[in-house]
Amino acid sequence: MQLEGTILRGRKFEPIQGRMVVEDGEITAIEETRTDSEKIVLPAFVNAHTHIGDSIAKEAGGGLSLDELVAPPDGLKHRLLRQASREELVDAMRRSLQFMEHSGTGAFLEFREGGVEGVEAIREALDGLAIEDVILGRETVQAMEAADGFGASGARDGEFGAERTATAEAGKLFGIHAGERDSADVNPALDLDPDFLVHMVHLEAVHLERLADEDTPIVLCPRSNLVTGVGTAPAAELLDRTTVALGTDNVMLNSPSMFREMEFAAKLYDISARDVLRMATVAGAEIAGLNAGVLEEGRDARIFVLDGDSDNLAGAEDVVRAVVRRAGVADVSDVIFDGT
Template sequence: MQETRSYVVTGRALLGEELREEDVSITVSDGIITSIEPLSRRPDRWIVPALFNAHTHLGDTVAMDLPAHGSLADLVKPPNGLKHRILAATPRDDLVRAMRSSMITMIAAGTAGFADFREGGIEGVAALREAAAGLCCRPVILGREGGELVSDGAGISSVHDIKNAEEVVRNARAAGKLVAFHAGEKNQNDIDDALAFEPDLLVHCTHATDAQLRQIVDMGIPIAVCPRSNWLLGVAASSAHPPIKRILELGGRFLLGTDNVMFVQPDLFSEMAFTATIYRAPPEEILRAAVAGAQLAGNSGYIEERQKASFIVIDPAKGNLSFSKDIRATVVKRLNPSFICQNVLTMQ
């Protein structure tokens, strides 16, 4: 839903970074939360922060569930992996239509924004912007192959996959843009070299060592983990990878992403439920990980006064959720789009 001039939404809300559960009346004016007031009666709706997908490759929608075999490099390594060959052969109109359809799917599941590693250089960035036009889902576009300078930053594959990483990072920094690296997906060998560039975001770190995690935490770098993708691609087979528990123990930050649409639907409800089942992280930490990526877009992502209105309204009576004794746990483990009765997404 696009913002109207002024309106009020009432419900049992998860407020602030603490995700405090309170019965409130929220006033939204011009897309901004102008007041959050206590509500005396018990409401019959839940108000939950909208989600932010911290790592996607939406272009891969054109290769959804294509029967594919081979190593990780055979499938996704630039410039000649299977996905790159498919993208190069896909007509622009089909690519734009595919990416837009995935964005519409994300919006329906309460996702207000996403950070996309966008292949295809300047043209690739332009195609994603065209796909996003008019939608209430904010893309943070991390370009490649020259797309870095016309997007929000650089989305670099493993530092070992490109020869000019230093130049790419230098140019991005000079332009005041973000720098993000894939690192540690298959093994830990490229993490130290990525850390040398002091990136704003690391993606995967599936096989980061304890020493590397300590350095990442000390540097304050968030890690976008993609558990379902890691399992499907065979680079994870236990709750130790990615090391979510250890990241939390060290006081670090992890964000949730869904990675390649070629393999995994860009659905953060499913990602949260999978993460809760396999990694047993506290529900509030998992929900924060599915929200806090909004900071990449310059927003808090949380339901707070003077922040952009970005939340979803849930009708628990549409199914059995009204019996919940812990809203945060239920949102993480059981929510699906059928329970959403209102999307308030103001990420643009």
């Protein structure tokens, strides 16, 4: 397979006119050459923090506080999840996953409620789809064993030491929410030596120092933080210290669109468009241990293509800035995961 157009090459997303060759699901060549194609070729998104199970409760709970919405065990989302049938849950999750796939998301990291049954349900929803999943079970060690790791709610909800030890022994990912409501749970979360932290809105100088020393990756969810009223993470300071990725968080609160998340992040944070695009692609891939998220030879061919001549994108002078701040689902002309 060959793709021609403007290729956003490498970690700097250098826009080159050229041709990309894909063989057996791998990028085998990127060649600069003259082309008349108006296509824009870029790596598929990695949505680094999702709660896809919340698809059963889209736009529920308007006006509720963060704890009223999502706090375990009796926040609104948990009550709605318990009330829904398995069939309803699977169907709702599949609809969200299909939307993600069609809009250029090649992989996602999911904090999955419901124990082992919850892990099995999302795998059922994924059947036949090309999007790559990294599922972190919750609540029990058994859920972690059935999944790709453990996703902890937060240090204020429990100690999670046993779960962290079991996850490390299994060689799997351990992620945890921290710094969402306030800074009190940040140090306890860091003490668990997590593979990554989610949110990190409320930070003190000591936390920034620890992040720099320990190089713990962060996933930011700016739209979710706005909706729940918890504040704005110090994105520029975090980027100076560690890997920072981007996630859409709860489907009940936000569409799982990385286009919307990128645009919002680019306009909210004092960071460059290239920083945002890295957060939406290769940073999440690195957290998840995926060989994707960047267009380089030897990388997995998880790619999507935008129509650079769409009414929305035609005439853009800065391609990367246009992709981050202007492009949307309607501009997607093709999605290619592993060469298919």
